[in-house]
Amino acid sequence: MLVLDTCALIFDALAPERPGARAREAIETRDGLFIADITLWEVAMLAAKNRLRLRVPAAEFLAKALAGRPIKVVAISPAIAEIATTNPGFKDFDPADRLIGATALAGGADLATCDGPLSALPGLSIAW
Numbered sequence: 211m212l213v214l215d216t217c218a219l220i221f222d223a224l225a226p227e228r229p230g231a232r233a234r235e236a237i238e239t240r241d242g243l244f245i246a247d248i249t250l251w252e253v254a255m256l257a258a259k260n261r262l263r264l265r266v267p268a269a270e271f272l273a274k275a276l277a278g279r280p281i282k283v284v285a286i287s288p289a290i291a292e293i294a295t296t297n298p299g300f301k302d303f304d305p306a307d308r309l310i311g312a313t314a315l316a317g318g319a320d321l322a323t324c325d326g327p328l329s330a331l332p333g334l335s336i337a338w
Contacts, residue, residue, distance in 0.1 A: 211242040212337060213314040214281065215323035216252045216306070219245055220262065223275040229338060233322045236337035243281045246290075246313040248306045250283065289316045299331045 214222065214237070221228040222237055229237070237243065250272055256262035257271070264271045276283070284290075286309060294300060294312035303311070311328050314321040320335040321328065329336045 211244065211317055211319035212236050212240040213244045213246065213284075213310065213317065213319045213321050214249070215310050215321060215325055215328065216245075216249045216256075217324045218322035218338075219249060219275055219281075220253065221324075223271070223278065229322065229324070233338045236320065236322060237279070242319075243279055244284050244313070244317065244319065245276075245281055246310045247283050247285050248309045252306050284313050284317070286313075287316065299333070303327060 218229060218233065218237070226234065253262065253272055254268040257264050257268040266274075275281070290309065290312045293315050294308040297312065297315070300308045300311065307325060307328055311321065311331055311334060313319075314334055320337045322337045323329060324338055328334070329338065
């Protein structure tokens with residue numbers, strides 16, 4: 211099981227050469243690719259603020275990115291909410307990173323991320 215952070219989803223769709231060899235292999239070979247539901251919002255927000263320049267509306271980009279691979283969207287659950295709010299490793303993280311990291315932890319999944327702080331989170335296995 212592999213959870214894609216927002217950067218991994220974007221790079222996989224727009225610049226597949228950007229992730230490291232380990233992340234590319236994980237994305238290509240894993241049974242079970244997932245994103246946290248907040249990743250949808252984060253992509254749309256980045257596009258709305260022109261921090262991510264897309265050639266199509268954000269909703270269309272997301273639909274195509276999800277259709278391009280068998281990626282499932284994981285909704286926040288009671289377990290994810292608890293991990294995101296009680297894990298001391300998330301102390302200085304923004305809410306999106308908390309939920310993305312907690313999604314991976316709750317599912318016992320690896321996380322594909324280029325985010326430095328998430329990469330250093332104790333107990334989280336990183337593929338990048």
